[in-house]
Amino acid sequence: MNQNINISSLSTGYANKVILDAVDLSSKKNQLIALIGRNGTGKSTLLKTLAGLHPHLNGSFHFNGTNMFDLSNDKRAQLLSIVSTKASYIDNIVVKDFIGFGRYPYTNWLGIKNNTDDFLINKAISICSIEEFSERNYQTLSDGEKQRVNIARAIAQDTPIIFLDEPTAHLDLVNKIEVLKLLKELTSNQEKTIIYATHQIEYAIQLSDELWVLNNSQLNSYTPSQLIEQDILSQVIDSPSIEFDKTSGFFKIR
Amino acid sequence: MLVFSAKALFLPTMPKLISNNISVSIALLCLIVLILFSLDLFFGPANIPFKEILKIIFSNDSVKESWSVIILESRLPKAISAILCGSALAVAGLKLQTLFKNPLAGPYILGVSSGAGLGVAIFVMGLSFIGISVQDISFLSNFGVVFASFLGSFLVLGILIAVVNRLKDIMTVLVLGVMIGSIVTALIGIIQYFSNDVQLKSFIMWTMGDLSSVTNTQLLTLTPIVIIALILSFLLSKQLNTYLMGEEYALSIGTNIKKSRILVISITAILAGSITAYCGPIGFIGIVVPHFARMLTQSYDHRLLIPISALIGISLLLVADIISQALQLPINSITSLIGIPFIIWIIFKNKKITNLN
Numbered sequence: 001m002n003q004n005i006n007i008s009s010l011s012t013g014y015a016n017k018v019i020l021d022a023v024d025l026s027s028k029k030n031q032l033i034a035l036i037g038r039n040g041t042g043k044s045t046l047l048k049t050l051a052g053l054h055p056h057l058n059g060s061f062h063f064n065g066t067n068m069f070d071l072s073n074d075k076r077a078q079l080l081s082i083v084s085t086k087a088s089y090i091d092n093i094v095v096k097d098f099i100g101f102g103r104y105p106y107t108n109w110l111g112i113k114n115n116t117d118d119f120l121i122n123k124a125i126s127i128c129s130i131e132e133f134s135e136r137n138y139q140t141l142s143d144g145e146k147q148r149v150n151i152a153r154a155i156a157q158d159t160p161i162i163f164l165d166e167p168t169a170h171l172d173l174v175n176k177i178e179v180l181k182l183l184k185e186l187t188s189n190q191e192k193t194i195i196y197a198t199h200q201i202e203y204a205i206q207l208s209d210e211l212w213v214l215n216n217s218q219l220n221s222y223t224p225s226q227l228i229e230q231d232i233l234s235q236v237i238d239s240p241s242i243e244f245d246k247t248s249g250f251f252k253i254r
Numbered sequence: 255m256l257v258f259s260a261k262a263l264f265l266p267t268m269p270k271l272i273s274n275n276i277s278v279s280i281a282l283l284c285l286i287v288l289i290l291f292s293l294d295l296f297f298g299p300a301n302i303p304f305k306e307i308l309k310i311i312f313s314n315d316s317v318k319e320s321w322s323v324i325i326l327e328s329r330l331p332k333a334i335s336a337i338l339c340g341s342a343l344a345v346a347g348l349k350l351q352t353l354f355k356n357p358l359a360g361p362y363i364l365g366v367s368s369g370a371g372l373g374v375a376i377f378v379m380g381l382s383f384i385g386i387s388v389q390d391i392s393f394l395s396n397f398g399v400v401f402a403s404f405l406g407s408f409l410v411l412g413i414l415i416a417v418v419n420r421l422k423d424i425m426t427v428l429v430l431g432v433m434i435g436s437i438v439t440a441l442i443g444i445i446q447y448f449s450n451d452v453q454l455k456s457f458i459m460w461t462m463g464d465l466s467s468v469t470n471t472q473l474l475t476l477t478p479i480v481i482i483a484l485i486l487s488f489l490l491s492k493q494l495n496t497y498l499m500g501e502e503y504a505l506s507i508g509t510n511i512k513k514s515r516i517l518v519i520s521i522t523a524i525l526a527g528s529i530t531a532y533c534g535p536i537g538f539i540g541i542v543v544p545h546f547a548r549m550l551t552q553s554y555d556h557r558l559l560i561p562i563s564a565l566i567g568i569s570l571l572l573v574a575d576i577i578s579q580a581l582q583l584p585i586n587s588i589t590s591l592i593g594i595p596f597i598i599w600i601i602f603k604n605k606k607i608t609n610l611n
Contacts, residue, residue, distance in 0.1 A: 081507075092554045093554045111491070
């Protein structure tokens, strides 16, 4: 039994829209998992539901045998961190203090950091290679730099699971690849389980260990080779204007 | 002496929070507060030598009986009211700006002060409809006014918080606050129309209230309320810091948003409400001071911003009181004259501020 992630009969959605309908899914931990699906299928809602930020209607989400839905906010914050699409507008904050927000679940009522906190903040800074701007004001950073800092904040939270919602959305090509490679390293070197929602399916196929495909309120997991061999993408992306080329692993415009 | 005490207070518990520059700023602010407090006691129609003022306060003996009365019954309570009022409004404003993610939020502009007014109007005039006269029991009415203004402020904040998530633009929130303020004023007008002369008079007297109308007995109620609420505000610093990241992030790092939001709203309503109950509405201190505090400290951190805002708020209100004393103008006019140009400057400085979230 090596399946550390267990989602069973999970349903979620809004008053007038079903996002997930009784979904069952199991995966191994310490993997880079890409969550793909068309706009509006509910990738963000799925991540929010699993992170406890959106109420689930039914079902459970077990990690290492713990039902994450049973945990209180502060206990969950020690197992799961998020990097959301929403940017934070905070005036007057240096990068190091921003990353320090990741230590909030562990600090006392006044938020005073001890040596462990400082150690983990510095470790997160070095993992993400952001030493050169760790003392700069967060608002002065470029989008690519900000995203590395956001990821460092999640790393400082020291959780086995990290969720990211479209982490490469506003980045240029180089930054996209570097962020994805950073995520990949985290799963192999830092024992993180990372689930990220993305539209960059071509990169996801190359880098991810597993792809979760969200389509018609159902969620299924595939390895990259299964995804290509079983021709899943042409079912998910059923459009006359685009086709997936199995041999190159890229989409082609018809 | 002040330098040492400020360092002794903050340094051992927060070694990394307070840099040298900031402890110097805190010490300087304490000194400024002390000087302004003395000036506030010194200035007035009666010319009392400073040495005599010290004698009256510390040994309670004086050359003239009338001097003693002026200092102890008028100038000292007024200066203490200025301290309470300045710190309470500044800290209330800071918390509202964080809570609503809005650099222009403040107790006055969001209608929180008007809400307090409605509470008092219902308490003073409305109770007579059901046959209770407030003047019968002065002790009860003292606490009653505070509690009524707290409920009024809490109600307005509750309404704003309930709708704020559906609004994407911070200007809309401000317009909503102004509209709530107008509705409340209209309601007060209706209550006034239906009240009898005695009730109306005691309410009008209340609305004309300012720092000088706070008596020594009332200070015995107001002082502990404000001090406790300020301490509680400081204790919520960590939660307030997490709000800065946005609601989702705050939840994801373990903040109990629902619980802490109710706490923040309650304490803010106590601060803004109790001050409005005793000193009447005093505008713009709550908006302006947190910006001064952020500029001075270059920090986001409420553990610093709360004490610094309190000190700046105290200084600004003491200055406003000294000016209003010298020019014989109501203090609310002075705070508006200081505050509004600054607010316009904030609007021009951050053109991006209409962006909520």
